[in-house]
Amino acid sequence: MRTVYVNGEYLPEDEAKISIFDRGFLMADGVYEVTSVLDGKLIDFDGHYARLERSLGELDMNNPTTREELLEVHRELVAKNEIVEGMVYLQVTRGSAGDRDFVYPDPETTKPTIVLFTQSKPGLAHAPAAKVGWKIITIEDQRWARRDIKTVQLLYPSMGKMMAKAAGADDAWLVEDGHVTEGTSNNAYIVKDGKIITRQTSNDILHGITRAAVLRFAKEAQMVVEERPFTVDEAKAADEAFVTSASSFVMPVVEIDGAAVGAGEPGPVAARLREIYLEESLKAAI
Incomplete structure (x- = not known):
């Protein structure tokens, strides 16, 4: 079973939970990145992090993490899930204010939701x-x-x-x-x-x-x-x-x-x- 990351916690995938009021679920109000893994290492991580920051900025959404923190999470998930070739999926949403509303919630009281998980793809570099x-x-x-x-x-x-x-x-x-x-x-x-x-x-x-x-x-x-x-x-x-x-x-x-x-x-x-x-x-x- 995969280990995933949800809002600061590493969890078995079947224990991961997100609010039904999360704006990523209700409004597609979120952004994502996918970073490839080859030989157990991250490809173009800095480019993906820079684009993540840009996407968040374009949506007036706060970045819930730093480059160093996010790099550590990526590496930890790769290690925990023994990924040699595959991908790390990252998603940040505007979070849940506890109800549904078209208006953005106050960022001071509603924190973004951050989720990461891995996908193992053996043979990724040598795809037929x-x-x-x-x-x-x-x-x-x-x-x-x-x-x-x-x-x-x-x-x-x-x-x-x-x-x-x-x-x-x-x-x-x-x-x-x-x-x-x-x-x-x-x-x-x-x-x-x-x-x-x-x-x-x-x-x-x-x-x-x-x-x-x-x-x-x-x-x-x-x-x-x-x-x-x-x-x-x-x-x-x-x-x-x-x-x-x-x-x-x-x-x-x-x-x-x-x-x-x-x-x-x-x-x-x-x-x-x-x-x-x-x-x-x-x-x-x-």
């Missing part, structure tokens, strides 16, 4: 899917306008993943005004004539921690990166496509809406970026 690539479908982006805040309101992305599953695909790319915004839980890229193209950061997409690292590594490897929106037609005509996220790292995309991308198999740019990302991230893991 990376060798064959993902098939994706495109769907209309019907999410709210502040996708840059990593909130727990993930219903539409979940619907998108179910649409993909029903279509026999691995995931969905969200499309707005003819242009791809991002995947349901990842950032989207195409490669054309050696150039990596991905949408620039704004309120339209999540500011991916893995995205930032991969683009930095790409530039260091003298790859050309162009940050701009791209269309679905551009994606279908690309030489390669891929996505990035904390759990999939760099994952090739080989088919879009039934049309093969490039040769219909993972390409060299995605493969090289995945290799570089894993190598460099393991070096910097804490």
Whole structure:
């Protein structure tokens, strides 16, 4: 049985409890982060902590912890649950004021709720899917306008993943005004004539921690990166496509809406970026 963390306590998962009045449950009034674990160490922890602080700030929510405290909790959960490869999920909500109200509770009297748990994912770094690539479908982006805040309101992305599953695909790319915004839980890229193209950061997409690292590594490897929106037609005509996220790292995309991308198999740019990302991230893991 897993050990989880709830508001300062390490507990067996079946003893963990949250109030039915918690605003994360009633209003999706909360934010989250997922940090990958490889070789028992945390990948990009500081990036995830910085984004957590930003998300909390955008929602006028107090941060109930410090970097050092949170790092200790992550490490303790990894150790207690013997995670070699997997993930640590962190969620902070505005807490419970003891009733339901649209108005925010007074932060002086209502403390945020903080929860963490681990997920063991053996073979995460060497996922078989990376060798064959993902098939994706495109769907209309019907999410709210502040996708840059990593909130727990993930219903539409979940619907998108179910649409993909029903279509026999691995995931969905969200499309707005003819242009791809991002995947349901990842950032989207195409490669054309050696150039990596991905949408620039704004309120339209999540500011991916893995995205930032991969683009930095790409530039260091003298790859050309162009940050701009791209269309679905551009994606279908690309030489390669891929996505990035904390759990999939760099994952090739080989088919879009039934049309093969490039040769219909993972390409060299995605493969090289995945290799570089894993190598460099393991070096910097804490």
